[in-house]
Amino acid sequence: VSSAELDRLVASIAPACSADAAAVRSHLDELTKPPGSLGRLEDVALRLALLLGDPPPPLRRRQVIVFAADHGVARRGVSAYPQAVTVEMCRTIAAGGAAICAISRAVDANLTLVDVGVAGPVAPGPAIVSRRVRDGSRDITETAALTREEAVQAILVGADAVRERLPDTDVFAFGELGIGNTTAASAVTAALLDVDPDGVVGPGTGLDDEGVERKRRVVRNAVDRAVRTGISDPIDLLAQLGGLEIAALTGAILAAAAARRPVSLDGFICTAAALTAVRMAPAARDALFAAHRSAEPAHVALLDALGLEPLLDLDMRLGEGTGAALALPVLEAASGFLREMATFTSAGVSGGAGRPQQ
Amino acid sequence: VSSAELDRLVASIAPACSADAAAVRSHLDELTKPPGSLGRLEDVALRLALLLGDPPPPLRRRQVIVFAADHGVARRGVSAYPQAVTVEMCRTIAAGGAAICAISRAVDANLTLVDVGVAGPVAPGPAIVSRRVRDGSRDITETAALTREEAVQAILVGADAVRERLPDTDVFAFGELGIGNTTAASAVTAALLDVDPDGVVGPGTGLDDEGVERKRRVVRNAVDRAVRTGISDPIDLLAQLGGLEIAALTGAILAAAAARRPVSLDGFICTAAALTAVRMAPAARDALFAAHRSAEPAHVALLDALGLEPLLDLDMRLGEGTGAALALPVLEAASGFLREMATFTSAGVSGGAGRPQQ
Numbered sequence: 001v002s003s004a005e006l007d008r009l010v011a012s013i014a015p016a017c018s019a020d021a022a023a024v025r026s027h028l029d030e031l032t033k034p035p036g037s038l039g040r041l042e043d044v045a046l047r048l049a050l051l052l053g054d055p056p057p058p059l060r061r062r063q064v065i066v067f068a069a070d071h072g073v074a075r076r077g078v079s080a081y082p083q084a085v086t087v088e089m090c091r092t093i094a095a096g097g098a099a100i101c102a103i104s105r106a107v108d109a110n111l112t113l114v115d116v117g118v119a120g121p122v123a124p125g126p127a128i129v130s131r132r133v134r135d136g137s138r139d140i141t142e143t144a145a146l147t148r149e150e151a152v153q154a155i156l157v158g159a160d161a162v163r164e165r166l167p168d169t170d171v172f173a174f175g176e177l178g179i180g181n182t183t184a185a186s187a188v189t190a191a192l193l194d195v196d197p198d199g200v201v202g203p204g205t206g207l208d209d210e211g212v213e214r215k216r217r218v219v220r221n222a223v224d225r226a227v228r229t230g231i232s233d234p235i236d237l238l239a240q241l242g243g244l245e246i247a248a249l250t251g252a253i254l255a256a257a258a259a260r261r262p263v264s265l266d267g268f269i270c271t272a273a274a275l276t277a278v279r280m281a282p283a284a285r286d287a288l289f290a291a292h293r294s295a296e297p298a299h300v301a302l303l304d305a306l307g308l309e310p311l312l313d314l315d316m317r318l319g320e321g322t323g324a325a326l327a328l329p330v331l332e333a334a335s336g337f338l339r340e341m342a343t344f345t346s347a348g349v350s351g352g353a354g355r356p357q358q
Numbered sequence: 359v360s361s362a363e364l365d366r367l368v369a370s371i372a373p374a375c376s377a378d379a380a381a382v383r384s385h386l387d388e389l390t391k392p393p394g395s396l397g398r399l400e401d402v403a404l405r406l407a408l409l410l411g412d413p414p415p416p417l418r419r420r421q422v423i424v425f426a427a428d429h430g431v432a433r434r435g436v437s438a439y440p441q442a443v444t445v446e447m448c449r450t451i452a453a454g455g456a457a458i459c460a461i462s463r464a465v466d467a468n469l470t471l472v473d474v475g476v477a478g479p480v481a482p483g484p485a486i487v488s489r490r491v492r493d494g495s496r497d498i499t500e501t502a503a504l505t506r507e508e509a510v511q512a513i514l515v516g517a518d519a520v521r522e523r524l525p526d527t528d529v530f531a532f533g534e535l536g537i538g539n540t541t542a543a544s545a546v547t548a549a550l551l552d553v554d555p556d557g558v559v560g561p562g563t564g565l566d567d568e569g570v571e572r573k574r575r576v577v578r579n580a581v582d583r584a585v586r587t588g589i590s591d592p593i594d595l596l597a598q599l600g601g602l603e604i605a606a607l608t609g610a611i612l613a614a615a616a617a618r619r620p621v622s623l624d625g626f627i628c629t630a631a632a633l634t635a636v637r638m639a640p641a642a643r644d645a646l647f648a649a650h651r652s653a654e655p656a657h658v659a660l661l662d663a664l665g666l667e668p669l670l671d672l673d674m675r676l677g678e679g680t681g682a683a684l685a686l687p688v689l690e691a692a693s694g695f696l697r698e699m700a701t702f703t704s705a706g707v708s709g710g711a712g713r714p715q716q
Contacts, residue, residue: 038672317397318391
C-alpha cells in the first residue's frame with residue numbers, strides 16, 4: 001500500500017479545459033435546432049466537450065463497476081435486510097440475476113463486480129474481481145471503520161479497477177452494494193457537510209420509522225466518536241466513518257477523472273464518495289455526471305455541494321449502479337448530437353446562429 | 359381513402375390485459391431488490407407486462423418515425439422561424455444531420471421521416487417516405503385546416519407507416535416536424551380540453567413575448583371559428599384545427615396500439631395527437647408512454663388528461679421525436695429487469711417477497 005501512489009494520483013487530476021466554453025456555446029447555437037431547445041442535454045454536451053474536446057468522442061464502450069463490501073455497523077439493526085444479503089447479492093450479480101445485470105444489458109454496458117471486502121466468500125467468475133482488503137469494516141459506533149492504511153488500500157483498489165479497464169472504456173458508471181452502507185454514507189455526509197446527522201439519515205432499503213430513529217442514533221454516535229478522535233483529511237474521514245466500497249468508489253472516481261473519462265454517478269452512497277474525492281482533488285468534479293436523484297433524502301444536499309444536477313428522476317433507490325447505468329444513453333446522446341449535428345450554415349437552413357427570425 | 363378502414367382500426371384496439379395486474383405486482387416484489395426500489399421503472403414494467411405479457415419481450419428493435427407537414431397558419435407570424443425551415447429540416451434529416459438523427463443513433467433506433475405534406479419538394483431517400491396528402495394545411499384562422507377526407511387520409515398515412523414496420527419493430531417512438539405546428543396543437547388542445555386558448559399557448563421554437571401574444575390571438579380566432587362551424591368528433595377536430603402530421607401521428611398511435619406495440623411519445627404536439635387518438639379509442643392509452651416533460655407549458659395538461667407521467671424531465675423542447683427516442687432505453691430497462699431478474703427464492707437471497715426483516 002503506497003500513500004505516495006495516491007498522492008501522485010490526486011496530483012495528476014487537472015481541470016477540464018479541452019475546449020473553450022464560449023466556443024462550445026457558439027457551436028451549440030449554430031446547430032440546426034432552436035437555441036437551447038435540447039435543454040439540459042446541452043449542459044451535458046458542454047461539460048463533455050470541456051472534458052474531452054469539441055466534438056466529444058462516442059461514449060459507446062460502457063463499463064459499470066459495482067464495489068461491494070460489508071459493514072460492522074450492520075449488526076446495529078440499521079438495515080431492513082440481514083448482513084448475509086451482501087454476499088447473497090454478490091452471487092446473484094455473478095449469476096446475472098440482479099437488477100444491475102438486467103439494466104447493464106439494456107444499455108449495452110459491460111458489468112464488473114469488485115469485492116473489496118464482503119464478509120463471506122464470493123466465488124470468482126468472469127464478472128467478479130476479488131480485491132478484498134478485509135472481511136468488512138469495523139463497527140463505526142465503537143471504533144474507526146478502517147485503519148488509515150486500509151482506507152488507502154481500498155481507495156487504490158478502486159483506482160486500479162478503473163485503470164485496468166481504461167483501454168476498453170469510453171465512459172464509466174459506478175455503483176455499490178453493502179448492507180449497512182447508507183448508515184456509513186450518512187455518517188460520511190454529516191462529517192463532510194458539517195450538518196446535523198438527523199438530517200442526513202433516510203430509510204435506505206426500507207426501514208420503518210422506528211428503524212430510522214435507531215439509525216439516526218447510530219449515525220450520531222459514530223460521528224460524535226469520530227469527531228472526538230479527530231478527522232484531519234478526507235482519507236481519515238473515510239477511515240473513521242466510511243467503508244471499503246465507499247473508499248474504493250472514491251479511488252475509482254479519482255482514477256477516472258485523472259484519465260478524463262466521464263463518470264455516471266449513482267445515488268446517495270456514490271455521491272458521498274464523489275464529494276470525498278472532490279475534497280481531495282477539486283478538479284475531479286469536472287468528470288462527474290449525476291445520473292439520477294435518489295429517493296434517499298440526503299442525496300440532494302450532496303449534489304448541491306458538488307454543484308451537479310441529476311439527469312433522471314425516477315424515484316429509484318436500489319443502488320448497485322442501476323441509476324448510473326440507466327443514464328449512460330443520455331450521456332451518449334449529448335455527446336452524439338454535438339459531434340454529429342449539422343449547422344444552420346452547413347445544412348442551408350434559414351435563421352441560424354441563435355438569432356431566430358420573428 | 360376509406361373511413362371504413364379507420365373505423366375497423368379503431369374497433370380493433372382492445373385494453374391491455376395480457377397479464378393480471380396483481381400477479382405482476384407480486385412478481386415485482388419477489389425480485390431481488392427492496393420492494394418498490396426501482397421507483398417509477400416498476401410502474402413502466404407493470405404497464406409493459408399488461409400490454410405485452412409477463413415477462414415482457416425485449417424492446418431492442420426500435421423505430422423512430424417523424425411525421426412532417428406544413429401549416430397555412432405559419433404565415434401569421436406564429437413561429438420564430440420561416441415556413442421554409444420545414445422542408446430544409448426534412449433535407450437535414452435525410453442527410454443525417456438533425457438532432458433526431460444523432461439521438462436515434464445514440465439509442466440504436468432506426469429512423470424514418472414521413473412527408474405527409476411539406477410545402478416544398480423533399481427528395482426521396484432511404485430514410486424518407488413520401489405520402490403527401492396536400493402541400494400543407496390551410497390557414498386555420500380562415501378555414502378548416504383539412505377536409506374531413508384529407509384528415510382521414512392523413513390518419514391512414516400514419517397508420518400505414520406503423521403497419522409497414524410492424525414485422526421489424528418492438529417499440530415505436532413518434533415525433534413531428536412542421537413550422538407552425540405548436541399553434542395547431544394549441545388549438546387542438548384548447549378544443550380537446552375545452553379550456554381558454556390563452557392558457558395553452560407557449561413560445562414554441564422561441565417566440566418573444568410579443569410573438570406569444572400574436573400566437574394567442576391566432577389560436578383564439580381559430581378555435582372560435584372552428585367552434586362556430588361545429589366539431590362533431592375527433593376527426594372533425596383534426597380537420598378543423600390540426601394539421602397533416604398531427605393527423606398522421608394520431609393514426610400511427612392507433613395502429614401501434616392495435617398491434618400492441620409500446621409507443622414512446624414525444625412532447626406537446628405528439629401528446630395532443632395522443633389525446634385525440636384516445637378520444638377515438640380509449641384503450642389506445644394502454645400502449646402510450648410519455649417520454650418526457652416538454653418545456654412547452656400546455657404539455658402537462660395533456661399528460662394529466664391522459665393520466666401519464668413523463669419519464670424524463672430535461673427541459674427539452676426541440677420536437678422531431680428527440681425526447682421520445684431518448685426514453686427508449688428506459689423502456690427497455692423496465693422490460694429487461696422484469697424479464698431477467700432472479701427472485702429472492704430462485705437466488706437464495708434472505709428476506710424476500712416484500713417483507714424485509716427489521
